[in-house]
Amino acid sequence: MTHHVQRNIRYNFEFDRKLRACFIGAGGHSYRNVYPALRYAPVDLVGVCDLDQSRADKFAKLFGASRGWSDHRRMLAEEKPDLVFIVTAYTPNGHVQATGLALEALAAGAHVWMEKPTAATLAEIEELQAASAKAGRLVMTGLKKSFFPTIEKLKDLIGSPDFGKLTSIAVRYPQSLPAPAERGELVRMQSFLDHIYHPAAILNFLGGPIERASYDWEPTTGATFTNFRFKSGAIGSLHCAAGQSGSSLLERVEIVGEGSNAIVENGSKLTWYRRAELPAYGRAASFIQSDDKAALVYEPEHSLGQLYNNNLFYLGYVPEILHLTDAILDGAPLTKGTLEVAHEIMKLFDFYRTAEAGVTVAL
Ligand SMILES: NC(=O)c1ccc[n+]([C@@H]2O[C@H](COP(=O)([O-])OP(=O)(O)OC[C@H]3O[C@@H](n4cnc5c(N)ncnc54)[C@H](O)[C@@H]3O)[C@@H](O)[C@H]2O)c1
Missing domain, CATH: 3.30.360.10 (Dihydrodipicolinate Reductase; domain 2)
Structure with a gap:
């Protein structure tokens, strides 16, 4: 298997097939590095969610989503995304907010792309592995390196x-x-x-x-x-x-x-x-x-x-997203950023x- 492939990049509007995508988290890193990467990925961003509704609205406008939300459950239920991006932070007790959000996205029938860290404990990773297998949906962590x-x-x-x-x-x-x-x-x-x-x-x-x-x-x-x-x-x-x-x-x-x-x-x-x-x-x-x-x-x-x-x-920000969208749309193997890793x-x-x-x- 060749890992370094010289591929020609398509711009977002040039893809024939696109995944319906929602995004949870409108923070600093996602603003700088993840939303902008969607310009080169086969995704149609339909919803953006942040606890701060005004940030969600501003990100939605700037990055082309139809709507901003402050409740991810309502967004998942109403937008029915194929894929959910999760770029959030930590709970007050040091756990990773994205772990629980990923479980909810899987339960809503979506594939998940999440930032690292995936979780704070081995047991939580195992819970994600079980939920991913049960839902028949992929979970990938953006291990950009x-x-x-x-x-x-x-x-x-x-x-x-x-x-x-x-x-x-x-x-x-x-x-x-x-x-x-x-x-x-x-x-x-x-x-x-x-x-x-x-x-x-x-x-x-x-x-x-x-x-x-x-x-x-x-x-x-x-x-x-x-x-x-x-x-x-x-x-x-x-x-x-x-x-x-x-x-x-x-x-x-x-x-x-x-x-x-x-x-x-x-x-x-x-x-x-x-x-x-x-x-x-x-x-x-x-x-x-x-x-x-x-x-x-x-x-x-x-x-x-x-x-x-x-x-x-x-x-690696664009390639790490294409790795997952290739797997979802074309059945390409998901080998990097897996829950096993x-x-x-x-x-x-x-x-x-x-x-x-x-x-x-x-x-
Ligand atoms: N790979 C990299 O290069 C890289 C670089 C920086 C940060 N990160 C990762 O990105 C993540 C976010 O970092 P950041 O600096 O953007 O954090 P941040 O605190 O600026 O942003 C997190 C956002 O998530 C929102 N949020 C939290 N829970 C939510 C929920 N339930 N629903 C909706 N929104 C919710 C918060 O309101 C906040 O706006 C972290 O996991 C960090 O490790 C990765």
């Missing part, structure tokens, strides 16, 4: 003859883990839950399920360094670099194969070091390799008003909540 063109390209390198299998992986991402005594409280863990989905989505997409893990924790910043062994036999690390500068690039991913490695920096720059010998040690006068062994570098140009250099695309991510969240630093734990 697994839709970055650069990360998809890394996935395609893994297992290719020119790269070999994945032997090790290192992911760096800034995130603080609270002190051990606070980890039992979901409210204290909200930021960690909110963000662990991002690096965990990359680790799962590229490395597959984790077999065991151990971490160390730094109390000044809450930074962690975690070692993993994947079920595939590959090994890896997650460096949650809390304490870094706000002016710094956020993330870095490196995969190592068999004689070859590749690095994604800043989400959008990929360098693939193809198989090459080290130039003669102590003798080689030049570092230039022959062209067939030279590193390949991919980075978007930022001159043309293209789709690929727009963050709706290189951060969310289940794996929740296991990792539970590991950080409950495991003691320095102790290796089976996941």
Whole structure:
């Protein structure tokens, strides 16, 4: 299966077949990144709901829905959508508002596209899995990192003859883990839950399920360094670099194969070091390799008003929606952002909540 596919994008009004869609949540992230992505998806946005009716009305007008609502139950009952987008926040006790809303959307017969986090506990993911199976409707979480063109390209390198299998992986991402005594409280863990989905989505997409893990924790910043062994036999690390500068690039991913490695920096720059010998040690006068062994570098140009250099695309926001609409309309396989992947991510969240630093734990 090829993960990185160069596809030509259609504009919303060019699709022959469209899904009737409702949207729950008219907040900041959805305004910036999700409603605008619908301009490139086969959806007919009919209803927008927010607890704040005036925001729902304004979003509806701006993004072309016929009506704003403040009660999602009434909207689901009256609009009868095929697909519901849910981009909401947290309950006062630290649970995820979208989890219960997704259950209601499924019960109303709709497919669900939701933002991460899918839920706050493993049991809630299992409840969603059961409800999705019972309703015969799909639930997808927007795990955007697994839709970055650069990360998809890394996935395609893994297992290719020119790269070999994945032997090790290192992911760096800034995130603080609270002190051990606070980890039992979901409210204290909200930021960690909110963000662990991002690096965990990359680790799962590229490395597959984790077999065991151990971490160390730094109390000044809450930074962690975690070692993993994947079920595939590959090994890896997650460096949650809390304490870094706000002016710094956020993330870095490196995969190592068999004689070859590749690095994604800043989400959008990929360098693939193809198989090459080290130039003669102590003798080689030049570092230039022959062209067939030279590193390949991919980075978007930022001159043309293209789709690929727009963050709706290189951060995966449009592709993650098309992944679900392709599955609903064309029966294409749903492989990313599935509840099974969310289940794996929740296991990792539970590991950080409950495991003691320095102790290796089976996941
Ligand atoms: N993938 C990403 O890049 C990314 C980035 C930022 C945020 N997010 C995720 O997006 C989500 C929302 O973030 P945000 O910053 O937009 O939050 P926000 O608080 O600005 O917006 C949430 C909105 O949901 C509404 N809402 C809550 N319950 C509702 C209900 N029952 N019916 C109708 N409306 C309801 C609220 O009124 C609010 O307007 C979070 O899950 C966050 O993790 C993802």
